[in-house]
Amino acid sequence: MRIQVRRTGGFAGIERHAEVDTSGRPDAQEWHALAESALASGRGTPPIGVPDGFSYQITVDDRTVYCADPRLTDEQRKLISRVLKEGA
Amino acid sequence: MTTNGGFEPVFCTVVPPHVLDKLARNDDPALSGPARRTLMRDSELRGRRRVTTEFALAAAPTAKAPSDQPLRSIYDAEHGTALPGTKVRGEGEDPGQDATVNRAYAGLGATFDLFLKAYARHSIDGDGLPLDATVHYDENYNNAFWNGEQMVFGDGDGEIFLDFTIPIDVIGHELSHGVTQYTANLTYYGQPGALNESMSDVFGALIKQYTLGQTAAEADWLIGAGLLAPSVTGKALRSMKEPGTAYDDDVLGKDPQPATMDDYVRTGRDNGGVHINSGIPNHAFYLAATALGGHAWEKAGQIWYDVLTGGELSDRAMFTDFAKLTVKAARERFGDGGEELQAVSKAWEQVGVRIL
Numbered sequence: 001m002r003i004q005v006r007r008t009g010g011f012a013g014i015e016r017h018a019e020v021d022t023s024g025r026p027d028a029q030e031w032h033a034l035a036e037s038a039l040a041s042g043r044g045t046p047p048i049g050v051p052d053g054f055s056y057q058i059t060v061d062d063r064t065v066y067c068a069d070p071r072l073t074d075e076q077r078k079l080i081s082r083v084l085k086e087g088a
Numbered sequence: 089m090t091t092n093g094g095f096e097p098v099f100c101t102v103v104p105p106h107v108l109d110k111l112a113r114n115d116d117p118a119l120s121g122p123a124r125r126t127l128m129r130d131s132e133l134r135g136r137r138r139v140t141t142e143f144a145l146a147a148a149p150t151a152k153a154p155s156d157q158p159l160r161s162i163y164d165a166e167h168g169t170a171l172p173g174t175k176v177r178g179e180g181e182d183p184g185q186d187a188t189v190n191r192a193y194a195g196l197g198a199t200f201d202l203f204l205k206a207y208a209r210h211s212i213d214g215d216g217l218p219l220d221a222t223v224h225y226d227e228n229y230n231n232a233f234w235n236g237e238q239m240v241f242g243d244g245d246g247e248i249f250l251d252f253t254i255p256i257d258v259i260g261h262e263l264s265h266g267v268t269q270y271t272a273n274l275t276y277y278g279q280p281g282a283l284n285e286s287m288s289d290v291f292g293a294l295i296k297q298y299t300l301g302q303t304a305a306e307a308d309w310l311i312g313a314g315l316l317a318p319s320v321t322g323k324a325l326r327s328m329k330e331p332g333t334a335y336d337d338d339v340l341g342k343d344p345q346p347a348t349m350d351d352y353v354r355t356g357r358d359n360g361g362v363h364i365n366s367g368i369p370n371h372a373f374y375l376a377a378t379a380l381g382g383h384a385w386e387k388a389g390q391i392w393y394d395v396l397t398g399g400e401l402s403d404r405a406m407f408t409d410f411a412k413l414t415v416k417a418a419r420e421r422f423g424d425g426g427e428e429l430q431a432v433s434k435a436w437e438q439v440g441v442r443i444l
Contacts, residue, residue, distance in 0.1 A: 010231045011258065012249075012312070012325050013363025014340055048276055048359060051265040051284065052233035055359070070171065070235055077169065 001028070003035050004059040005083040009068075011052045018087030034082070035060045037075035042067050056080055154210035158200035159218040162189050165225040165240075172222045172238060188253050192221045192241060195259030195295075202260070202291070202298045203267070206385045207393050212266035214397075219263065223253060232258055234265035247317055248339060254314045255324075260295030261288040261311065272401040279406045281362035286369035290392055293328060294385045304377040304384040310334065328374040331367030347371045349407075349440030368439050369407060375435035376414075380428060387428055391417045411436040411443045 004019040022028040038058055042065025049055050049068030056067050058079065067076050158179065164186075165173035176189050183190045196219045203209040211217045220238035229242025232252035239262040241252040252258055265288050268274055274284035289311050297307045311334075312325035322335025322343070331345035345367030346352055352368065355361045377388035394417040395401055401413055414432050422428035436443045 008357045009359060009363070011233065011252070011261070011363075012230075013344075013358050015357060050233055050235045051269075051276055051288070052231065052262065053235070054231055054233075069231070069233065070169065070240065072169075 001032055001035065002059075002061055003031065003079070003083055003087075004057075005080050005087070006057040006059075007054050007080070007084065008057075009049065009053060009055045016084060018084050020083050020087040034075055034079045037073070038079040039063055039065050041073045041076060154214075154216035156204060156210070158197055158211065159216065160193055160196045160200075161218065161220045162192050162196075163220065163222040164189065165222050167224055167227050167243075169226050171225075171235065171240065172220055173224075186223075188223045188241070188243070188251055191251075191253040191256075192223050192239075192259065195253065195256050196221060196239075196263065198256055198299045199260045199263040199295050202295045202385065206294075206298065206389065207397075209267075209397075212263055213270040217266075217270075221259075221262075232262055234262045234269075236269065239263060239266075244315070244317070248320055249315055250317055252315065255296075255312050256299055257289075257292035257296040257311055257313075258315065259292075261292035264288040264291040267291070268396065271397045272395075272405070273403045274401075274405060275403050276359055276362060278360035278362075279365065280402075280404050281359050282365040283369055283405060283407065283410050285362045285366035286373070287392070287396055289326060289328060289366060289370050290373050290389070294389050297383070298385055303382055304388075305381060307384065309374055326363075326367065326370070328370040331371050345370075347439065368441065369410065372411070372435040372439045372441065375438055376431045379431040379434065387422070388432070390421060391428065391432060394421060407441045408443070411441045415443050 001022040002019060003022065004017070007016045020031065022031040025031065039060055042058060044065065046055060046057070046066040047068045050070065053069040056076070058065050058067070058076070072080070160179050161175055162177040163173040164176045165171065176186070177184060177193055183193070200211060200219065203211070211219065221241065222238060223241045225240045225242050228245035230245055230249045232239065232241045239259070244250045244252060265284070268284050268287050274280040274287070276284055292311060293307065293309060309329040310324035310327055313323060315325060316322050316335065320335065320340060321337040322340065324334045326343070326345060327334045331347040332343050334343040336342045344353065344364050346365065347367055348371070349368060353361050353364045355364065358364060373388060373392060377384035380387045391414050395410065395413040398413070398417065402409065414436070415429065418426070418429040418432045433443060
């Protein structure tokens with residue numbers, strides 16, 4: 001499973017992108033569960049977020065959803081921060 | 089419930105007024121925020137004061153008329169994401185040990201001061217709205233935002249960004265989003281979104297200049313000076329004087345802001361480039377303010393404020409709509425053939441925005 005996160009907007013307007021390929025990872029199951037919950041609560045089109053809030057695009061294999069601060073689910077927040085931190 | 093901040097016109101138009109009224113009083117800001125904004129917008133057609141007053145009173149039962157003193161509350165999210173968090177300092181309370189809390193409190197006060205003393209505006213809604221801010225939001229959070237109800241500040245990760253309460257113009261920027269929301273309510277996408285961003289940079293910069301007593305010539309015209317960690321190559325996040333030159337760093341990349349319409353960036357990202365193309369109206373303000381000299385909030389700031397709050401600026405305004413209104417406002421406030429009219433007209437011409 002390939003999980004990509006693109007973060008745009010924010011006060012600085014600086015974009016960040018990272019991805020994690022879970023194949024062969026010992027914690028792959030955990031990633032899959034997190035990715036599925038994040039997808040389930042995402043939107044099909046980008047929401048217009050709050051002023052200066054981050055906007056996120058989450059792509060899991062060929063499925064893409066959108067969400068924006070501060071209204072993220074716990075799973076979305078966790079997935080986003082893990083991918084941006086651990087991903088390449 | 090929506091998963092965004094609630095800035096959806098669709099939500100606004102299909103809900104009957106009595107339902108909105110009930111939603112507006114809901115404890116969950118995700119429900120009450122959009123409903124209040126809708127009521128506010130609707131009521132603008134009939135004269136907005138009644139609804140504004142009603143909600144200001146609901147939030148602060150002790151306030152009868154707008155006070156000349158701010159009503160500030162600072163909350164600590166304790167590195168979580170629940171808003172507003174634990175209240176750590178209220179109006180009139182002594183400073184504590186936490187410098188972040190103290191900076192936020194002082195920044196809210198400075199913003200309140202500029203709007204009151206320069207433009208006779210009582211708080212962000214013009215009717216004494218209490219000012220709330222949450223600090224220490226999330227962990228290593230590299231951002232600050234306005235959620236429609238309050239300001240939220242992250243601590244930064246210490247590697248790229250430091251604490252977002254450090255620059256007073258950042259605090260002023262976030263509060264000014266509130267002023268825009270209660271006035272022209274510029275849609276946060278594309279050119280109206282870039283104008284919304286530019287309003288916040290303009291008044292954020294003016295709050296800093298007002299606090300420091302600087303003239304247009306003395307000001308640095310930077311947004312977010314002091315926010316970048318020492319290892320980052322850059323002086324700030326944006327430059328109104330020279331858009332595109334604020335930073336150029338291995339990790340952050342280069343400041344993408346254009347200064348003129350020749351370099352306007354077409355993009356779907358960042359809500360259609362709201363933090364990118366804001367460089368153009370930002371630079372126009374800088375040019376007008378420096379041409380006029382003296383304290384920028386007195387002339388150029390007054391003209392911009394007149395347009396933002398005057399009722400003629402559409403929530404879908406494009407750069408050229410805004411520019412034309414500033415020319416009109418310069419003429420109305422300072423007279424035909426004055427240096428103000430000339431400076432404003434020339435500024436837009438220099439950045440390539442049509443005013444005819």
